[in-house]
Amino acid sequence: MILKNTYLFSILLFFIFTSCKTQTHSVPSTKTDKEIQPGAYQLHAYLSLLDDKNVAIVGNQTSEINRVHLVDTLLSLGVNITKVFAPEHGFRGQASAGEHVADSKDKKTGLPIISLYGKHKKPTDEDLEDVDILVFDIQDVGARFYTYLSTLHYVMEAAAENNLPVIVLDRPNPNGDYIDGPVLEKDFSSFVGLHPVPVVYGMTIGEYARMIKGEKWLKNGIQPDLLVIPNKNYAHNKKYILPVKPSPNLPNQQAIRLYPSLCLFEGTDISIGRGTDFPFQVYGSPSLPPSDFSFVPQPNAASKWPKHQGKKCYGKDLRKINPPKELYLEWLIDTYNKYPVKEKYFNKFFNRLAGNSSLQKQIKEGLTAGEIKKTWQEELTKFKKIRKKYLLYP
Numbered sequence: 096m097i098l099k100n101t102y103l104f105s106i107l108l109f110f111i112f113t114s115c116k117t118q119t120h121s122v123p124s125t126k127t128d129k130e131i132q133p134g135a136y137q138l139h140a141y142l143s144l145l146d147d148k149n150v151a152i153v154g155n156q157t158s159e160i161n162r163v164h165l166v167d168t169l170l171s172l173g174v175n176i177t178k179v180f181a182p183e184h185g186f187r188g189q190a191s192a193g194e195h196v197a198d199s200k201d202k203k204t205g206l207p208i209i210s211l212y213g214k215h216k217k218p219t220d221e222d223l224e225d226v227d228i229l230v231f232d233i234q235d236v237g238a239r240f241y242t243y244l245s246t247l248h249y250v251m252e253a254a255a256e257n258n259l260p261v262i263v264l265d266r267p268n269p270n271g272d273y274i275d276g277p278v279l280e281k282d283f284s285s286f287v288g289l290h291p292v293p294v295v296y297g298m299t300i301g302e303y304a305r306m307i308k309g310e311k312w313l314k315n316g317i318q319p320d321l322l323v324i325p326n327k328n329y330a331h332n333k334k335y336i337l338p339v340k341p342s343p344n345l346p347n348q349q350a351i352r353l354y355p356s357l358c359l360f361e362g363t364d365i366s367i368g369r370g371t372d373f374p375f376q377v378y379g380s381p382s383l384p385p386s387d388f389s390f391v392p393q394p395n396a397a398s399k400w401p402k403h404q405g406k407k408c409y410g411k412d413l414r415k416i417n418p419p420k421e422l423y424l425e426w427l428i429d430t431y432n433k434y435p436v437k438e439k440y441f442n443k444f445f446n447r448l449a450g451n452s453s454l455q456k457q458i459k460e461g462l463t464a465g466e467i468k469k470t471w472q473e474e475l476t477k478f479k480k481i482r483k484k485y486l487l488y489p
Contacts, residue, residue, distance in 0.1 A: 134264035134324035157234035217249035237270030255319035265301030267335040275422040278474040279450030343397035350375035352418035362445025370401025379410020424464040
């Protein structure tokens with residue numbers, strides 16, 4: 096009788112242990128089987144790879160699973176996270192564009208946060224001394240000048256130099272349904288564009304990581320041990336609404352869809368609404384002719400030093416338009432033609448954003464948008480052939 100009860104008790108303990116272990120390694124999903132699920136949600140595909148490892152997370156506020164931060168989820172599942180690397184805007188995504196983000200500690204978890212922005216864009220050997228594996232999970236918006244692509248580049252490079260594997264948790268590209276813009280020329284490489292890709296490249300960040308490795312774009316052609324955890328139920332032409340705003344000045348889907356076209360205005364005297372409640376959904380300048388629409392930029396949480404602060408800017412309201420499925424140049428050309436002092440329209444940043452010196456010259460010479468776009472086609476065709484090798488989705 097004692098042996099029988101002992102046996103039954105052992106069986107009961109086994110099922111309790113198994114049940115607890117299963118619950119520990121799963122997160123309830125609020126998504127249906129047909130909904131898009133980012134790579135981070137596919138815990139079964141990567142959680143076991145983190146067992147008994149010192150893990151570093153490269154992430155920000157978009158690193159989430161069902162609105163719970165990836166770091167908090169992994170800690171609750173017993174993953175040993177040693178530190179967090181944070182890109183532009185910081186770990187919780189609260190810093191303004193270009194604002195210095197210092198190393199710190201996360202108030203919620205106590206984890207050390209190492210900033211990868213400013214002068215320290217790449218993890219050092221010392222940063223990685225107590226790391227066995229890197230997990231990268233940051234939402235991209237599909238435009239070359241979005242700096243998280245450069246952060247990905249430097250993280251992959253540091254990982255390769257230190258013989259550390261990198262897991263990229265893929266996320267859908269909200270501008271992944273088209274390809275457009277000039278391909279960046281090597282002489283114009285910078286943190287707002289490191290690679291020979293067009294402004295809008297039509298790839299997820301996981302596919303982009305595969306391309307960085309496959310094309311040997313890292314220093315000395317070094318290649319890291321890379322694993323991409325794909326999205327589920329995703330296709331490039333499938334609409335995806337981001338659950339979390341990807342950065343302080345991209346508050347909604349309209350701003351995200353207009354971002355590739357309007358960001359070129361950052362290299363001009365034209366404001367794109369930083370310092371308002373609708374950044375990347377309007378444009379204007381005090382120097383443009385008075386019009387029915389105007390706005391006055393003022394410092395706010397998303398932009399502490401907005402262009403034309405306190406001045407009335409005349410321009411256009413794009414909040415209710417259907418965003419063009421292309422890199423739209425007409426707004427740029429129109430404002431240049433209306434600008435009274437042509438020599439003050441462009442600034443030094445424009446060519447870095449464009450990825451060449453040609454676009455500025457073409458606008459100054461009076462070429463139409465169609466004529467300008469024809470000059471991109473040969474390089475775009477070459478890029479599309481390269482892109483095709485690294486696609487994970489139709």
